[in-house]
Amino acid sequence: MQSKYLDELREGIFLCMGCGVCRGVWSRKGEGMCPVFATGVGFEDSIPRGRVTVAQDILDGQLSYSKGLANSLFRCTQCANCLVLCGAIEEETGRSIVDIPKIVEAMKADVVDFGLAPPKVRDFLENIQKYGNPYGEPADKRGKWPENIAVKKYQPGDEYLLYIGCVGSYDTRSQQAARALVELLQQAGVSFGILGNEEMCDGNEVLRLGERELFQYMAEENIKSYKKLEVKNIITLSPHAYNVMKNEYPRLGAEFNVMHYTQFLSTLMKNNKLSISSKFKGLVTYHDPCFLGRCNGEYEAPREVLTSVGSLSLVEMRRSREYSFCCGGGGANFYTDLIDGSENSPSRIRVREALETGAAVIAVACPVCITMLEDGIKAEEVEGKIMVKDISEILVGK
Amino acid sequence: MSQDVKQHHSLYGELCSIVGSENVSDEDFVRRAYTRAPFTMIFGYSRGKTPGIAVRPKTTEHVSAIVRLANKTKVPIVPKGGGGSLAAFPPPWVGGDDNILIDTTAMNKIVEIDKEYMRVTAQCGVILSQLADEVRKVGFHLPTVDVPIHMDTLGGVLSGFIGGGEPSDLATSGTMNKYLLGLQVVLPTGEIINTGGGPGTNIHQSKTLHRDAASPDMTGMFVGDGGVFGIKTEATFEIKPFPRYYLPGIYDMGSWDNVWKAFNILVSIDPYPYTRLLVLHKRAGPTLVMYIIRAHSEKELNTKKEIVEEVFSSCGGKTGGSEFEAGMRLGIAFSARQLGKAVLPRASMMSYFGEALVPRNRAPDWLDYLNDSADRIFKDIKVTERVDFVLPYLRAMCVAGILIYFGKESPAEQVTSILRDFTANEMHKNLFERYGGFAELAQGIAQVDSASCWSPAYKSYMMSLKKALDPNNILMPDLWGF
Numbered sequence: 001m002q003s004k005y006l007d008e009l010r011e012g013i014f015l016c017m018g019c020g021v022c023r024g025v026w027s028r029k030g031e032g033m034c035p036v037f038a039t040g041v042g043f044e045d046s047i048p049r050g051r052v053t054v055a056q057d058i059l060d061g062q063l064s065y066s067k068g069l070a071n072s073l074f075r076c077t078q079c080a081n082c083l084v085l086c087g088a089i090e091e092e093t094g095r096s097i098v099d100i101p102k103i104v105e106a107m108k109a110d111v112v113d114f115g116l117a118p119p120k121v122r123d124f125l126e127n128i129q130k131y132g133n134p135y136g137e138p139a140d141k142r143g144k145w146p147e148n149i150a151v152k153k154y155q156p157g158d159e160y161l162l163y164i165g166c167v168g169s170y171d172t173r174s175q176q177a178a179r180a181l182v183e184l185l186q187q188a189g190v191s192f193g194i195l196g197n198e199e200m201c202d203g204n205e206v207l208r209l210g211e212r213e214l215f216q217y218m219a220e221e222n223i224k225s226y227k228k229l230e231v232k233n234i235i236t237l238s239p240h241a242y243n244v245m246k247n248e249y250p251r252l253g254a255e256f257n258v259m260h261y262t263q264f265l266s267t268l269m270k271n272n273k274l275s276i277s278s279k280f281k282g283l284v285t286y287h288d289p290c291f292l293g294r295c296n297g298e299y300e301a302p303r304e305v306l307t308s309v310g311s312l313s314l315v316e317m318r319r320s321r322e323y324s325f326c327c328g329g330g331g332a333n334f335y336t337d338l339i340d341g342s343e344n345s346p347s348r349i350r351v352r353e354a355l356e357t358g359a360a361v362i363a364v365a366c367p368v369c370i371t372m373l374e375d376g377i378k379a380e381e382v383e384g385k386i387m388v389k390d391i392s393e394i395l396v397g398k
Numbered sequence: 399m400s401q402d403v404k405q406h407h408s409l410y411g412e413l414c415s416i417v418g419s420e421n422v423s424d425e426d427f428v429r430r431a432y433t434r435a436p437f438t439m440i441f442g443y444s445r446g447k448t449p450g451i452a453v454r455p456k457t458t459e460h461v462s463a464i465v466r467l468a469n470k471t472k473v474p475i476v477p478k479g480g481g482g483s484l485a486a487f488p489p490p491w492v493g494g495d496d497n498i499l500i501d502t503t504a505m506n507k508i509v510e511i512d513k514e515y516m517r518v519t520a521q522c523g524v525i526l527s528q529l530a531d532e533v534r535k536v537g538f539h540l541p542t543v544d545v546p547i548h549m550d551t552l553g554g555v556l557s558g559f560i561g562g563g564e565p566s567d568l569a570t571s572g573t574m575n576k577y578l579l580g581l582q583v584v585l586p587t588g589e590i591i592n593t594g595g596g597p598g599t600n601i602h603q604s605k606t607l608h609r610d611a612a613s614p615d616m617t618g619m620f621v622g623d624g625g626v627f628g629i630k631t632e633a634t635f636e637i638k639p640f641p642r643y644y645l646p647g648i649y650d651m652g653s654w655d656n657v658w659k660a661f662n663i664l665v666s667i668d669p670y671p672y673t674r675l676l677v678l679h680k681r682a683g684p685t686l687v688m689y690i691i692r693a694h695s696e697k698e699l700n701t702k703k704e705i706v707e708e709v710f711s712s713c714g715g716k717t718g719g720s721e722f723e724a725g726m727r728l729g730i731a732f733s734a735r736q737l738g739k740a741v742l743p744r745a746s747m748m749s750y751f752g753e754a755l756v757p758r759n760r761a762p763d764w765l766d767y768l769n770d771s772a773d774r775i776f777k778d779i780k781v782t783e784r785v786d787f788v789l790p791y792l793r794a795m796c797v798a799g800i801l802i803y804f805g806k807e808s809p810a811e812q813v814t815s816i817l818r819d820f821t822a823n824e825m826h827k828n829l830f831e832r833y834g835g836f837a838e839l840a841q842g843i844a845q846v847d848s849a850s851c852w853s854p855a856y857k858s859y860m861m862s863l864k865k866a867l868d869p870n871n872i873l874m875p876d877l878w879g880f
Contacts, residue, residue, distance in 0.1 A: 014810075017436055018434045018435065018436040018481070019436045019482065019549055020436065020480060020481055020482055020548075020549040021548050021549060023548075023549075024548075025525050025527045025528050025531075025548050040504060040506075041420065043423055043428045043431065043432075043452050043454065043501060044428070044431040044432050044452070044481070044501065045425075045427050045428050045430075045431035049434075049481070050431035053430065053431045053433070053434045054427050054430065054431055056434075057427075057430050062430060063426055063427055063430055064426075066425065066426070066427065068423075068425045068427065068428075069425070069427040072427065072428075
């Protein structure tokens, strides 16, 4: 069973020295850690170095894909902590020499092609294919998140398209963040609209899960639709959508600008187009989402908008910015929950790290992080001590 | 694709009953994942053998039960730590199609940090940087290995490196073995013993407070043993108050003669005025000495600084300016944490060439030999950076070698082939016979070369010990290549 997708990564796969620094370490302040390694569950194959070893063996014909290997691969959240920890960069191009998340993604793509994906991954992909969202909810429920807030549909001529994404549209908790963001945009007088029921999944998770053909179809459909609507600028609620639209859509013909909402708000504030009157008080710690921070290098904008609320104090967790610890939701794990880990599940670890700071609030800028970390708080039974708020909610004073 | 009905390893069921099925795997991809050692390609070694089954115990009792089962069934065991060995561990001839690989990384608990008696006890699967950091959090210091601190487990380092691991302050503190107070070990037959001056050697003691029991020093027997005498499951170390004052510095000494003069003066001073010394030298390039001083007070720091600077200045050294920058650039290459960031952007392969433990006064000759050899064997290979280095190990010995970064365009197979041939056919022979040195790693491939130097009487003694402790030859069979 030959790999279809690994060969293009062959050079990096065989240049990996196997040192294991990509795993990270438990306690070192300011350094990252692979969330799968942190769970303590699994064998050498489930840590980044082992995944590269497996890739070498697949390319060499020493190993074939199996359902067991598929289960191991889909535990990876593709948070890119391993990439930062490895740090081996080609001087000329600035690219990572051993791009472990891409290697895992290629193996996932092989697994999907060979029909070996775990049932939960298949369910996720089938739901996307049938309903356009991972939850299997009807498409006509997608546009109901605004509830009683009046939000206009996007029309040609509007300056910005606000893209909410699946989690923000269907998950009741994340819908609150979407509504808070709308409130801020309206307060700043931004010319924007949403797609409502016509919005389609952005496909970031579909690509991360290795269903490349489905992703290409979805992306092309989205691009076609945005072109028809003459969309020039997109503001995303989710870093996942931001990531895929910024990094993958252009090669498929997209020609619009994409911003995560924190970047957009930061620009508005700098241009004195948005003043924050929130009186949100207390000690707040900010959790960098992987797809905004590590994957796209945006660490400042969320902090800038957060600190614009003069009544709150920002404190950093021991792992932050490029070493931020993944909440465990990436790679569609927010749905498939294949990473496991029980008391050492990434979300619980992250909540414990937040508690160490003494903060009463974990600020996030990602709907997936909201759901994961709130689950972590429940599992840790610390509901009275700490809560999760999206930055948009903090900015509107909720 | 795997078959739907898998034929499990013969011990699968029994191992599951010991550690739980989630901690046992005989899947092909799991077993193959354990066959690679770091830098395998660079050092020219092939993969190790594929184990028959992998197990992740969490307690000493788990390990004991696994070892007993292995004895009952005569199935060999290969223990594995963090997989940071530089010497192809387990070496290709150890283990086989059915052996049990014990992955110790789930035994990663820090059992106790005792501030009153200044000691720490940890399970041997703990990663060294985690152990060092936890000790540091309470204001103490435990010298652990410098390279690769993020990768190696406590048990792996105690088993593999000469003297149980070389900390960054090796120059003045010696190896980790010097701080080791006692061990908990599962013997090859499955019995659990505690060594050192604690409950194992005195049933009325509840704690291991010192190493010297009213018995021979059995702790040292398990240090650098490559895991053949037992599986270390817990270790207790002495810890010291962390020296908070820190001062690094660099001198350009102008010539090797100047370096060596200063070096010999400094290592003879008692107490040591420095914590770390590292000579970095490039043929036809600068001859730099980097030093680090750690102290518990500003006064102590300044006193040590004065001594060090006086020695360097009196031997022709100069400090400040461009040499500082050059030194930092070279020095950073020695930081494992910076390995990828600092080194790989410039080159894609690196090797410690001929790094070994040599008597202090033979170190310059050893480096000359390595440099001449490197000129010869790499004459057609693009080398991006080449720095020879020497650092003292206490007073009598040095660690010396060359760090080489090969250009990305250098053919990996050719480089590894040259390195393999040189190491196997020439280097170790010269190291032992001409320069009175020791292979730095007491593990993997180097283990065999080291064992080849044992006197007949010592070899016979070691074989008798192994036979007495491990009658079924269960643990790391034939690691020493007898």
